[in-house]
Amino acid sequence: MLQMVTQLKAIRYDVIFDQYFSHSIKDYERSLRQESTQLDFNIAAPDQVRPSDFLKELKNINFKQALVDFFIQHWASDEMVPFVENKRIFINYKQCHSYIVDNNKVVSGVDDSLSCPEHKEADTKIVFHVCNIDAQPNFVIRCSDTDIAIIMLGHMDNLKNYDSNVWLYAGTGNNQRYINF
Template sequence: MDGQALVQAIGKPTGAKSFGDLADVFNASVFSHFNEHCSRVDVVFDRYRITSIKSGTRERREGRARSIRRKIDSREIPLPANWKQFMDLPENKANLTKFLSDQMMLEAKKSRPTCELITAGGFEEVTKVASSQGSDVEQLQSSHEEADTRIILHAKAAYMDGYERIIVSCRDTDVLVILTHAAGQLSGELWMRTGTRQERRYVAVHDIQLTPTMQRNILVYHAVTGCDTVSQPSGHGKKTTWKVFQQHGALLDDL
């Protein structure tokens, strides 16, 4: 699960007054996935580095309005009046993800002793991973900046641990592309849960049919035809270039 996407979807909950209230809403959404068919949930967050190839993209998305800094060191800290200004500051996002990661662990250990929650990316230590059941999660330690690629790492680890059905909860096209590329190394039943609460969709990644060449090179194709850090070629969108990729995908082998 993409933790940052969930933070954005929740926003500033109606009636919530403190960051503790926000954490309760966040936890309720995460723990709602636990049921008789799901005993493990992984939540991963983006890292917010001062120097990042995505800095320009984030500035365009968030604008340049004056942001406010608020340190979250307890559940009682009141939520800011202007949520957007708060979230526009990377230091606030990093502080919030650490707070939510800690709160998730505390609540999971207390109220979900038979289920396992694993989270990474939100702690101060770049490579730290935590399991509510104290499992050995050393193989999940990484310095990935993006939750997009951390998700694949966690999905692979779950597959290696014997999970036969993996559901990735995310609304990012990049993640779908990466999952499609890595599908052969993951569980035989791989789904992507996307859409909104009102209109939920499940994409059967395991049923996506690509030639070996296309599956091998789809990451390169997606990058050079437009992604978060690369502009698309002028006048050539995904639909147009996809037709060429289907016929000449092997030309990307060396990239």
Template sequence: MAPFIANRQIYLNFDKCYKYGVVNNCVQRTEDFNLNCPAHEEADTKIVYHICKINFEANITIRCSDTDVAIIMLANMENTHKDVNISMEFGVGNHQRFINITKLYKNLGPQLSAALPGFHALTGCDFNPAFFRKGKNRTFQLLQKTQKYIDAFKKISNISEIDINKEFSTIEEYVCRIYGFTKMNEINKARVASFVKTYKILDNDDVFQLPKKSIDGSAMPPCQSELRQHFLRTCYIAHLWAHAFCKNPSPFFPENYGWEEKEEKYIFKWFEGTQLPSQVSEITLDSTEDNTEENDENQLDTSETLPSSDEEDSGQSNNDSTDSEDE
């Protein structure tokens, strides 16, 4: 190993960070207490933490094909040394490419970069499911052109400083826009309108019938109860990523943010309350009630609802989770 290491220093981090160097033709291992970060459970944030600790001019290449790492790095660029240039190497062979993270950060700007952890966690990452067939392209364009949403996603990266209910209302509105509802701001109403738009009741007799044999629930927006748990997970993840430069990135517990512990493992807490209504009257309307909502078809912009082929995430849905593969 000594000829391989030569005059270089190699750092390996698992439970502790060890530095390997050659002294008198022998490999010497020492513990680097400054780079120890046991509170970082994933390699994603450990990589960024180490880069933020470099306090001299350097050119850094991160060899990793994980979008999460790029997002975390962009969110923590303001905590790196001013003379550090960072790039990422993605893929292998003919698919290999380099992304200049430093240049990308300058193009996006600090505000949009700070909003990326919340955006990426909400629209689908290693720890949170995605919205079925909504992808990243159009959802990012919606974020990019609306300062209100940028501010909201920035704020949820600091859990201790926000009003959860206030920010949830803004994110709920954003999700309604993702599903093509330009006027509705409540996800439950958008869900009903989406159902009515797709599954119109046939009026040819008194029997309740639908024009399609089955209902694809994954194509509809989530209910508010489910979205709230999704939002809580987003807050937890965004806060963790945005504070990757800290030795202890998050003092919060997953049990309070959309997960529950079962058999010594964390699983998604999908919603609170009962799954189905206890009585039929809870989901029916009195025929004498006035319809105060605007026409559902006018509320739904179908041109925005149907994603283009390059934005479809056919392998992800509201009800499918993705396993973490970082370490």
């Protein structure tokens, strides 16, 4: 995943995940559709055999939580130095974790100013991140959800740097497009 994330050659990457709460409307809808069995998962190592139907397991809240928890822990390990290199990487889940390389070691921490625990949806967390970064004039939001475009449009006046340029990079295959706000 980190290789896919870093293909745009930026100096900063913010990877944002939804938070999942049990006993939600989505849980109820999934149970009605019998989409997936909510088995517990433990991801212990990067070479662990992945589930045979990975897309199906992504519908399992326990699997998604284990996967994000694994990313948070694994990206703090020194074997990630070649991927992190001279970038700043943030993973926002329940808190906003940051990763940089210093003296050939990954240094991780929590950035409370970007944690936004009151937001459970990644859509609003993404816009929160963009609006609260003042040192960077250009942003590319990579997503497949058009809701983010609408939310971002409504918050353009909340950018810390009024000279910022914001693009949404959306689509798949031959239908990938940059949309300038």
